Amino acid sequence: MSITEKSEREDLGAAGAQLSTAPADTLAETPALGVLGWLRWMWRQLTSMRVALILLFLLSLAAIPGSLVPQHSDQLKVDAFKAKHPTVSPFYEKIGLFHVYSSPWFAAIYILLFISLAGCIVPRTWQFVGQLRSRPPHAPRNLTRLPAYSTWRTDASPEDVTEAARKALRGRRFRTSVTGTSVAGEKGYLREFGNLLFHVSLFGLLIAFALTSLEKAEGGKLVVEGDGFVNNLTQYDDFSGGTLYGADDLQPFGFDLDSFDQKYATSGPEKGTALEFKANIHYYSGTDGKPVKGEISVNHPLSIGGEKVYLISHGYAPVVTVRDAKGNVLKSIVPFLPQDTALTSVGVIKVPDALGKDGKPDQLGFRGIFTPTFALDSVRGPHSSFPTLQYPALVLNAFHGDLGLDSGAQQNVYQLDTAHMKQFTDSKGQLVSKAMKPGDTMTLPNGAGSLTFDGVKTWASFTISHQSGNEAALVSGVGAILGLAGSLFIQRRRIWVRAVRAEDGVTVVEMGGLGRSESARIADEIGDVALQLLPDAPVRPEGEPPAEAGTPADAEATADAETTAVNDDEGARA
Amino acid sequence: MNIAAAVNESFANNSNYLIRSAMFVYALAFLAHLAEWVFGGRSKVAVQSAALTAEAQAEQDAAEAARRKAAQQVTVKTAGGSTVTLERPTVVTRASASDRGIEDGPGAAGGSEKGDLYGRIAVSFTVLAWLLHATGVAFRAASVQRAPWGNMYEFSTTFGAVAVGSYLLLLALKKDVRWIGLFLTTSVLLDLGLATSVLYTNSEQLVPALHSYWLWIHVSCAIISGAIFYLAAVGTLLFLFRDHYEVAVTAGRAQDGRWGDIMRRLPSAATLDKFAYRMNALVFPLWTFTIIAGAIWAQAAWGRYWGWDPKETWAFITWVAYACYLHARATAGWKGRKAAYLALIAFACFLFNYYGVNIFVSGKHSYAGV
Ligand code: HEM
Numbered sequence: 024m025s026i027t028e029k030s031e032r033e034d035l036g037a038a039g040a041q042l043s044t045a046p047a048d049t050l051a052e053t054p055a056l057g058v059l060g061w062l063r064w065m066w067r068q069l070t071s072m073r074v075a076l077i078l079l080f081l082l083s084l085a086a087i088p089g090s091l092v093p094q095h096s097d098q099l100k101v102d103a104f105k106a107k108h109p110t111v112s113p114f115y116e117k118i119g120l121f122h123v124y125s126s127p128w129f130a131a132i133y134i135l136l137f138i139s140l141a142g143c144i145v146p147r148t149w150q151f152v153g154q155l156r157s158r159p160p161h162a163p164r165n166l167t168r169l170p171a172y173s174t175w176r177t178d179a180s181p182e183d184v185t186e187a188a189r190k191a192l193r194g195r196r197f198r199t200s201v202t203g204t205s206v207a208g209e210k211g212y213l214r215e216f217g218n219l220l221f222h223v224s225l226f227g228l229l230i231a232f233a234l235t236s237l238e239k240a241e242g243g244k245l246v247v248e249g250d251g252f253v254n255n256l257t258q259y260d261d262f263s264g265g266t267l268y269g270a271d272d273l274q275p276f277g278f279d280l281d282s283f284d285q286k287y288a289t290s291g292p293e294k295g296t297a298l299e300f301k302a303n304i305h306y307y308s309g310t311d312g313k314p315v316k317g318e319i320s321v322n323h324p325l326s327i328g329g330e331k332v333y334l335i336s337h338g339y340a341p342v343v344t345v346r347d348a349k350g351n352v353l354k355s356i357v358p359f360l361p362q363d364t365a366l367t368s369v370g371v372i373k374v375p376d377a378l379g380k381d382g383k384p385d386q387l388g389f390r391g392i393f394t395p396t397f398a399l400d401s402v403r404g405p406h407s408s409f410p411t412l413q414y415p416a417l418v419l420n421a422f423h424g425d426l427g428l429d430s431g432a433q434q435n436v437y438q439l440d441t442a443h444m445k446q447f448t449d450s451k452g453q454l455v456s457k458a459m460k461p462g463d464t465m466t467l468p469n470g471a472g473s474l475t476f477d478g479v480k481t482w483a484s485f486t487i488s489h490q491s492g493n494e495a496a497l498v499s500g501v502g503a504i505l506g507l508a509g510s511l512f513i514q515r516r517r518i519w520v521r522a523v524r525a526e527d528g529v530t531v532v533e534m535g536g537l538g539r540s541e542s543a544r545i546a547d548e549i550g551d552v553a554l555q556l557l558p559d560a561p562v563r564p565e566g567e568p569p570a571e572a573g574t575p576a577d578a579e580a581t582a583d584a585e586t587t588a589v590n591d592d593e594g595a596r597a
Numbered sequence: 598m599n600i601a602a603a604v605n606e607s608f609a610n611n612s613n614y615l616i617r618s619a620m621f622v623y624a625l626a627f628l629a630h631l632a633e634w635v636f637g638g639r640s641k642v643a644v645q646s647a648a649l650t651a652e653a654q655a656e657q658d659a660a661e662a663a664r665r666k667a668a669q670q671v672t673v674k675t676a677g678g679s680t681v682t683l684e685r686p687t688v689v690t691r692a693s694a695s696d697r698g699i700e701d702g703p704g705a706a707g708g709s710e711k712g713d714l715y716g717r718i719a720v721s722f723t724v725l726a727w728l729l730h731a732t733g734v735a736f737r738a739a740s741v742q743r744a745p746w747g748n749m750y751e752f753s754t755t756f757g758a759v760a761v762g763s764y765l766l767l768l769a770l771k772k773d774v775r776w777i778g779l780f781l782t783t784s785v786l787l788d789l790g791l792a793t794s795v796l797y798t799n800s801e802q803l804v805p806a807l808h809s810y811w812l813w814i815h816v817s818c819a820i821i822s823g824a825i826f827y828l829a830a831v832g833t834l835l836f837l838f839r840d841h842y843e844v845a846v847t848a849g850r851a852q853d854g855r856w857g858d859i860m861r862r863l864p865s866a867a868t869l870d871k872f873a874y875r876m877n878a879l880v881f882p883l884w885t886f887t888i889i890a891g892a893i894w895a896q897a898a899w900g901r902y903w904g905w906d907p908k909e910t911w912a913f914i915t916w917v918a919y920a921c922y923l924h925a926r927a928t929a930g931w932k933g934r935k936a937a938y939l940a941l942i943a944f945a946c947f948l949f950n951y952y953g954v955n956i957f958v959s960g961k962h963s964y965a966g967v
């Protein structure tokens with residue numbers, strides 16, 4: 024070896040460069056003087072692979088607390104957590120641990136990452152376009168330095184060998200370029216393309232995410248069997264608009280809940296586990312569209328008028344008739360909220376117009392539980408043991424006084440504010456409370472009136488949601504997968520073939536290949552190309568006297584060469 | 598939908614018997630592998646390790662020592678019908694920079710015939726156990742008439758079957774992976790033991806939110822990804838050990854003890870590293886798809902494709918951690934051991950997402966009864 028180590032590396036340098044468009048390592052660089060120099064240095068650091076790596080790692084670390092601490096999207100859990108951990112909660116609140124994914128520090132990480140990404144993609148794309156337009160780099164001077172290498176002597180002329188090699192490589196869909204009697208071939212540009220596509224798709228995903236959160240509007244509505252809903256702000260139980268989509272943008276449509284089907288496992292260890300929930304509805308879009316039959320079940324939202332309607336939960340609404348002291352009758356259907364999987368439900372009944380015996384307003388309020396299948400035990404008290412209506416019961420306490428509806432403060436329809444109310448007591452001073460089967464009546468003491476439990480209806484609650492960015496997210500996701508597949512499954516590689524006439528007149532064929540270090544196949548491929556060249560450049564038996572150049576001794580040899588299984592130790596190391 | 602499908606008790610019972618029998622046979626395979634390691638090539642320890650040291654020394658003296666040759670005979674038929682035998686050009690491969698040029702170890706059997714016999718017996722047992730195992734999973738699926746991954750018990754048994762199946766597939770493809778055998782049988786026994794004792798749930802139907810063909814796609818992809826990530830993680834762990842050993846040997850420190858003996862028989866660090874990379878790179882796109890399929894399912898079930906539910910969050914964390922690993926492999930100064938640590942962290946995230954989140958964190962995903 025006459026070549027020094029250093030020049031060897033330089034030799035490969037030209038041919039080995041740009042096998043990917045990854046940015047060069049900037050570890051050793053120091054900033055130039057001046058503000059501009061510093062800025063440039065910082066930019067180069069930010070867009071380096073190392074910083075991208077660190078930011079990625081930080082991103083995964085930063086996502087962890089949000090999975091362990093309850094998040095503001097589930098306010099009930101956050102409140103429970105705050106009540107349980109009063110000492111750390113203020114601190115958590117301060118550093119945004121209850122809304123990690125919208126906190127400034129989480130945003131800082133991904134924004135930096137995406138700036139880095141942009142600063143990486145743009146130059147890489149230009150570089151890639153440049154590579155597509157230029158030719159594969161020339162063969163390095165010393166092919167023996169390549170990771171896979173082969174050489175043999177033949178009697179064919181260098182020109183013939185070159186031409187055969189070019190054909191062979193083209194036949195294998197390499198891009199080739201011939202200089203003198205050496206051929207350079209390169210293949211697998213799709214790898215780089217896939218990699219760029221993947222990183223661009225990540226950008227697409229971020230944009231889709233942003234779109235979704237800006238335009239997402241969502242509202243909830245509880246509908247009792249037989250009732251309906253019209254898509255109008257006043258009809259919603261709660262509504263939250265997106266920055267770009269508010270109450271004025273609601274589309275006109277509506278639906279009626281005809282009935283609600285529910286099925287549960289009736290035996291086995293998971294008795295009571297839900298099998299099916301289905302809301303049977305009639306819906307219409309526009310202001311006077313014709314009603315169409317439809318159904319909504321879990322996992323199967325219905326798209327009406329461009330919005331999606333999801334089935335969220337369901338429960339029971341006792342039907343009651345209340346009479347006040349003056350005999351005024353009020354019928355009402357009151358949804359109770361389920362507390363457990365057997366649908367033990369709690370609720371309140373408010374009668375704001377009730378009059379007392381003296382004819383003066385004396386509002387009535389009832390609070391209690393409803394159980395579809397009544398059961399009683401000493402630990403849990405009255406509760407439900409199965410979610411369907413096998414033995415329905417309504418257990419109520421009764422109050423009278425001021426419901427507090429006029430105080431101006433927003434009231435929860437599912438809660439009774441008893442601050443200005445008195446609970447009824449019977450003649451012995453016991454609190455009035457009664458468990459009723461359908462048809463039973465609870466009589467209030469001193470002729471204050473009565474409440475009759477007439478029956479039960481089911482209710483279902485729905486989320487009506489406006490969404491956008493879904494398609495953009497899906498397209499980006501698919502792009503990311505395709506890009507990844509290209510990037511990870513395709514190998515970019517180069518093969519060079521050089522034929523030169525040695526001093527004794529015999530042609531020396533040299534062949535070398537370069538791929539990424541993970542590629543084991545480059546050696547196989549070199550072997551295959553060599554095999555393909557043999558008919559045109561047959562191996563010259565050792566020891567024969569040098570024949571005149573260009574004697575195609577075995578030119579007739581057909582290409583159906585049979586080889587024993589390609590044996591290479593790279594393969595065994597695969 | 599087979600919501601009302603009656604649970605077929607006898608199928609479920611058969612499934613339980615099959616899984617238990619599979620565990621028994623896996624235990625035999627485990628013992629056979631143990632015998633392979635214990636009886637294989639013990640006598641040669643000192644000689645081989647000395648040879649390796651000498652070889653490593655020679656390596657430093659001459660860079661050319663890294664070349665390996667593979668000469669081949671080629672038969673070319675000529676038009677006249679006579680057959681001329683030509684020598685196929687030799688392809689010389691050079692060790693890359695990450696490669697120390699150290700040969701792969703001889704495998705668990707250590708080149709001894711007796712060890713090899715035990716190894717073969719172990720593989721046969723593994724095949725038998727796997728057949729029982731896979732049939733057990735199929736029976737379970739038949740008994741509930743749905744995909745067998747509705748709860749942690751089913752997920753664990755199916756996961757084990759896929760992991761062993763992937764390993765057997767690699768063996769069938771003539772990949773030299775028998776060195777995983779001992780580690781794999783150990784962990785499958787643990788996995789099934791945990792599944793049948795702690796996580797066991799009777800065959801039952803799923804809550805309505807889990808009735809979706811996206812469940813089928815999403816969870817099956819998660820299981821396959823996990824199984825292959827697992828094989829990669831074993832490769833990575835062994836890479837770290839073997840790398841440590843090779844550094845010591847190259848530095849001329851003797852590694853003669855039992856530990857050195859085990860290490861000597863493993864494939865070279867470069868081979869283990871490549872194995873782990875290939876496995877990880879193979880399933881990373883599938884894992885990406887798993888997350889996207891989950892998002893599509895979430896969209897259909899809950900009206901949003903991403904909600905930072907703990908399960909979703911940990912899938913994302915796992916994904917970013919694997920992206921980190923792949924990035925590290927393309928980053929100067931991060932290849933090798935550092936990248937390997939990242940790969941192990943990423944796999945730990947996967948495991949936590951599966952066990953940790955189901956057990957410690959409550960979210961929308963955790964209603965399938967542990
Ligand atoms: C948004 C977060 C990012 C993710 C999730 C991500 C993910 C990935 C993944 C999975 C690969 C592996 C593909 C392969 O090995 O061929 C990869 C490769 C690559 N990434 Fe990223 N990346 C991100 C950001 C960046 C940034 C900011 C840069 C620029 C500094 C960058 C530059 C590269 C390059 C150059 C490669 C190819 C390396 C090679 O040639 O092997 N990536 N990325």
